[in-house]
Amino acid sequence: MKPLVQLYIQQFKTTLAMMFQYRASLVIWTIGQVLEPLVYLIVWSVVANSSGGSVGSYTTADFAAYFIVLMLVNQVTYTWIMYEFEYRVREGILSAALLKPVHPIHSDIADNISSKIITLPIMIAIAIIFAFAFHTSVAPAPWAILAFIPVLLLAFLIRFILEWTLAQAAFWTTRVSAINQSYFVAFLFLSGQIAPLTLLPHAVQILSLLLPFRWLINFPVELLLGRLTMVETLIGIGAQFGWLIVSIVLLRTVWRAGVKAYTAVGA
Amino acid sequence: MSEEKDNPMAYAIHVRDLSKFYVVTQQETGTKAAFQNLVHRRKVEVRAVDGISFDIEPGEIVGFLGPNGAGKTTTLKMLTGLLHPTSGELSVLGYVPSKREAAFLRQITLVMGQRNQLVWDIPAELTFELNRVIYRIPPDSYRSMVTELTELLDLGSLLKKPVRNLSLGERMKCEIAVALLHRPGVVFLDEPTIGLDVTMQQRIRTFITQYNQRFGATVLLTSHYMADVATLCKRVLVIHHGKLLFDGELSGLLRQFTSHKTIIIQLDNCKADLSNYGEIESYEDGKYTLRVPKTETARVTERLLAELPVIDLLVEDPPIEEVIARVFAQEEK
Numbered sequence: 001m002k003p004l005v006q007l008y009i010q011q012f013k014t015t016l017a018m019m020f021q022y023r024a025s026l027v028i029w030t031i032g033q034v035l036e037p038l039v040y041l042i043v044w045s046v047v048a049n050s051s052g053g054s055v056g057s058y059t060t061a062d063f064a065a066y067f068i069v070l071m072l073v074n075q076v077t078y079t080w081i082m083y084e085f086e087y088r089v090r091e092g093i094l095s096a097a098l099l100k101p102v103h104p105i106h107s108d109i110a111d112n113i114s115s116k117i118i119t120l121p122i123m124i125a126i127a128i129i130f131a132f133a134f135h136t137s138v139a140p141a142p143w144a145i146l147a148f149i150p151v152l153l154l155a156f157l158i159r160f161i162l163e164w165t166l167a168q169a170a171f172w173t174t175r176v177s178a179i180n181q182s183y184f185v186a187f188l189f190l191s192g193q194i195a196p197l198t199l200l201p202h203a204v205q206i207l208s209l210l211l212p213f214r215w216l217i218n219f220p221v222e223l224l225l226g227r228l229t230m231v232e233t234l235i236g237i238g239a240q241f242g243w244l245i246v247s248i249v250l251l252r253t254v255w256r257a258g259v260k261a262y263t264a265v266g267a
Numbered sequence: 268m269s270e271e272k273d274n275p276m277a278y279a280i281h282v283r284d285l286s287k288f289y290v291v292t293q294q295e296t297g298t299k300a301a302f303q304n305l306v307h308r309r310k311v312e313v314r315a316v317d318g319i320s321f322d323i324e325p326g327e328i329v330g331f332l333g334p335n336g337a338g339k340t341t342t343l344k345m346l347t348g349l350l351h352p353t354s355g356e357l358s359v360l361g362y363v364p365s366k367r368e369a370a371f372l373r374q375i376t377l378v379m380g381q382r383n384q385l386v387w388d389i390p391a392e393l394t395f396e397l398n399r400v401i402y403r404i405p406p407d408s409y410r411s412m413v414t415e416l417t418e419l420l421d422l423g424s425l426l427k428k429p430v431r432n433l434s435l436g437e438r439m440k441c442e443i444a445v446a447l448l449h450r451p452g453v454v455f456l457d458e459p460t461i462g463l464d465v466t467m468q469q470r471i472r473t474f475i476t477q478y479n480q481r482f483g484a485t486v487l488l489t490s491h492y493m494a495d496v497a498t499l500c501k502r503v504l505v506i507h508h509g510k511l512l513f514d515g516e517l518s519g520l521l522r523q524f525t526s527h528k529t530i531i532i533q534l535d536n537c538k539a540d541l542s543n544y545g546e547i548e549s550y551e552d553g554k555y556t557l558r559v560p561k562t563e564t565a566r567v568t569e570r571l572l573a574e575l576p577v578i579d580l581l582v583e584d585p586p587i588e589e590v591i592a593r594v595f596a597q598e599e600k
Contacts, residue, residue, distance in 0.1 A: 006400040010396050013393065014386065014389065014394075014396075014397055017389040017390075018389055021389065022388070092382055093382075095344075095382070098349060099372060099376075101369035101370075101401065102401050259367075263349060263350050264350075265289065
């Protein structure tokens with residue numbers, strides 16, 4: 001275990017050095033992360049105002065709280081591996097990784113966590129400013145705050161492993177952007193990114209219960225907003241554990257098959 | 268002794284009847300052909316490596332020669348576990364490379380002249396540190412290796428500069444260093460000197476010899492620069508169209524494939540017709556280059572000296588590039 005811890009620490013130093021090299025793109029990236037939820041927030045606030053101050057169980061202030069917390073949850077769980085993997089396969093960078101005596105996912109997880117550690121404080125500051133600007137606040141029960149931390153970590157892990165697995169489509173096809181695009185659309189609607197899931201049609205809600213996306217975004221957000229009962233939270237955590245196991249099994253199977261395909265036709 | 272030789276484990280690298288075939292779909296151009304392709308694609312089997320066998324002893328430096336597409340890189344990739352062989356037997360340090368076991372990967376390295384593992388925007392030092400933890404190199408051993416590599420490759424302050432600010436040669440030195448931090452016992456080098464100037468090529472060559480001597484490492488190297496092979500390798504493997512054409516000492520290759528010698532003579536300020544002495548290959552600044560059958564060399568030299576005002580005379584083996592080119596040309600026929 002210790003060598004892995006060292007690997008994570010060393011990767012943190014490397015990522016830090018790289019991020020200082022890419023300060024400008026870091027700023028652009030942050031703006032993007034902020035802008036998307038901000039747009040939905042404003043749209044839904046306008047809708048709520050025009051329909052008498054609320055939509056479903058969401059008031060204007062509730063929408064603001066929802067999308068501000070969502071911005072943070074998305075920030076913590078976000079990955080960019082699907083863009084990266086295709087490039088690695090195409091440029092042959094993956095070959096170098098395959099020659100290393102460590103599973104390449106570790107460097108990726110470490111890199112992701114490292115850059116989050118650096119960007120998270122900025123996002124929290126932006127979230128606080130937004131909360132003031134939109135006159136909103138959250139007041140969850142102490143148990144919900146306590147539960148939020150493992151729930152967020154599980155959401156990160158599942159999202160990371162799932163997207164890392166999906167990224168391996170690059171082993172089989174050079175046109176992964178179509179796959180990525182379908183995934184992002186599904187994610188957008190079924191995770192609660194575009195609107196709180198309770199406001200979506202019944203069929204979509206049922207579908208969202210069966211798919212992983214909801215447990216990665218909507219569930220942690222609603223938990224912190226204090227909208228879930230303890231039982232609902234426990235069910236959610238159960239679903240997360242289920243998806244964690246599924247995603248790990250998928251990862252192992254797909255990775256093995258992917259490497260086999262890669263090494264069959266030439267790296 | 269012979270029993271030991273039969274044991275593949277006694278070799279650093281053991282290869283028997285190794286093959287790698289690819290199936291590629293061939294597409295013909297044109298609209299009609301495009302529609303035909305939709306229904307039926309013509310599949311063609313490409314034999315990148317076609318039943319090669321060789322053994323390499325621990326500590327040997329072996330050169331791997333062949334034109335582009337001969338199967339050199341495919342073989343290196345199979346030896347490092349990046350490619351699964353179609354058939355044949357393969358072991359490196361007793362491991363089956365395609366299993367990609369951590370214990371195996373910790374003992375080998377592959378340096379590709381056109382690919383790199385250093386992170387572009389940060390100093391090489393940081394990639395070094397990353398490899399230290401990835402290969403679990405103990406701190407003492409890491410420090411001494413960095414010192415040693417810095418000295419041998421004259422790295423100086425290069426490790427502290429962002430990689431993108433290094434020249435091609437400087438970067439290659441750092442690439443080689445980072446690939447050797449874990450003291451691999453088997454080193455695969457694919458075109459390590461490609462694109463480098465002559466001084467830098469020499470520096471890298473010297474280094475490879477030093478590394479081989481200091482650590483008793485086995486080295487398998489491919490290169491387009493014959494000088495690399497001529498200075499580094501006593502033994503060469505020649506591969507063409509996926510088949511092994513020659514395995515033996517470099518001098519043996521010359522002997523086997525050259526039937527001629529080259530005589531370079533300079534005459535005292537006069538032009539003469541030398542065509543009855545041998546085949547004239549070139550004439551430049553009073554210097555003639557003659558191609559003479561090996562068996563005739565002594566006789567022709569004698570005649571030249573006796574009959575012409577010779578200032579200088581030199582008998583040489585044809586350049587190794589030429590020999591190799593001729594070997595491949597013969598194969599084409």
